[in-house]
Amino acid sequence: MLLPSLENLACFDAAARTLNFRTAARAVALSPAAFGQRIKQIEEQVGAPLFDRTTRRVQLTPLGLAMLPRARQCLAIAEDCLRSAMSPAPAPVELTLGTRFELGMSWLVPQLGKLTRRRPEVTLHLYFGASDDLLRRLHDRSVDCVVTSARWSAASLAAETLHEERYAFVASPKLLQREEFSRPEHAARHCLLDIDATMPLFRYLADQMGGVGRFAFARHRWVGLGAAMKTLVLAGEGVAVLPLHMVAAELRSGKLQRLLRSAALARDHFRLVYRRDDPRSALYAKLAESLRAVPIQ
Template structure:
């Protein structure tokens, strides 16, 4: 029944919502019943009761199948997200029974594949009961909307409603294929002005910073193609599309193998840094705290980690 104004808000039963979401996903009451270990009649009654409660028709019955109405399609998307949130909340609170749990982590793609994932065996050995689920994000997002527990972020120490821990800075260096270096006779910084400069979408000022520090006018540079991820930039440089400017630690393997070379060792220190970020209300989750402590210890030995006593390295 619909509650009167001034009483508790309208809240259908969880069973009715689960039956509706499963029927919406399968387009069938029978398949929803099989998934939920109910009878087809029970699912039909749950959905009918939900429609009566909210006063909106959610399905059109078409022969042996059911099809969502426009209102039903909109409601199904919201209900699916709410059930996912409830499932995540339940798993998180269950983690308090021990030292485990699930960590939904958003990572920068190249940082994740080149730096973080190769080190993860050490984390899983120390915390075998913590499972990490990965998603890639290259820009800040809304934790409440997307459901992630934490993120690796590159930028400044600003993320509303979240705690930030500085992990490390980075040095960016110009790199190219040996063929490009030979073809353009790259011997000194001014030589880069005649070569296409590959762009990275989330670091639009990287080349400008490096050129300015080298005493060169960025307006004289030749912009090259723009890419979304550093892995793509590095691959484009190896293919001979131009000069790239990338964090040194992300291309160490290519530099060792000779697939990429630094035509001159002139690094530039990034003005921003890598941060671990998570919502304040998730700070006490065992999976979050375990990963935070491990990651801060892992980056403490980096040459680009904050010096001892540096306030920038303290939790915000």
């Protein structure tokens, strides 16, 4: 079956609205003869008249009345189709983002609703893991991207910078009442708490003060999570370098104190890391823009 053209349907709709062929012809920018030919073509396709025409009036036939709502629906769909092509909505996409437990729970999870509103086309799944695990999963494509401040050297990875990561060397006041820590040599009286031996946070202080060799701690304890480090420091079980956003409230309230205040700790940046060969780099740039708009508390 030969379908009517959209132009002919538009002429039919104009004639039905005005019930005057000359007026309808002007509305669609056609001559009366050309307009009449369009109506004739669609009537031939239907196989019956759509209008009763006399020298005095034009009326829709029962067939024309029955066809009119569907014709207008077709025209509306065609207009919507064109509009969607001119301003296409972003295609929906699902991403799995890996991050460390503390950062995910304190920053990303509370902001998921806001991120969804800013990027409704993106469904963001979360995976929590240690830094080396996250980078390994990024390489084997178990996750699509990673938010981390960990350092890497793989040329196969690309990154978008998000927020500055600052650190503080801290202890509880009750621990400092027992044993002071005002000089590097006082490390011999204390236990250092840290993530693990491969990614120690203490390096952000030691690297600025001549290396780890300047600090001979009585012992080390690796506890795997910044949240565990913070809990133990608050309990007076050791000293630690922790992300400033994790301990800012405790420093303000006096539950924790800074150590070696004159020492400047190194700084880092959280980055959104993804595989360089991933064709969705533009999407990661937009996601990074949304993440930069969400401050780390």
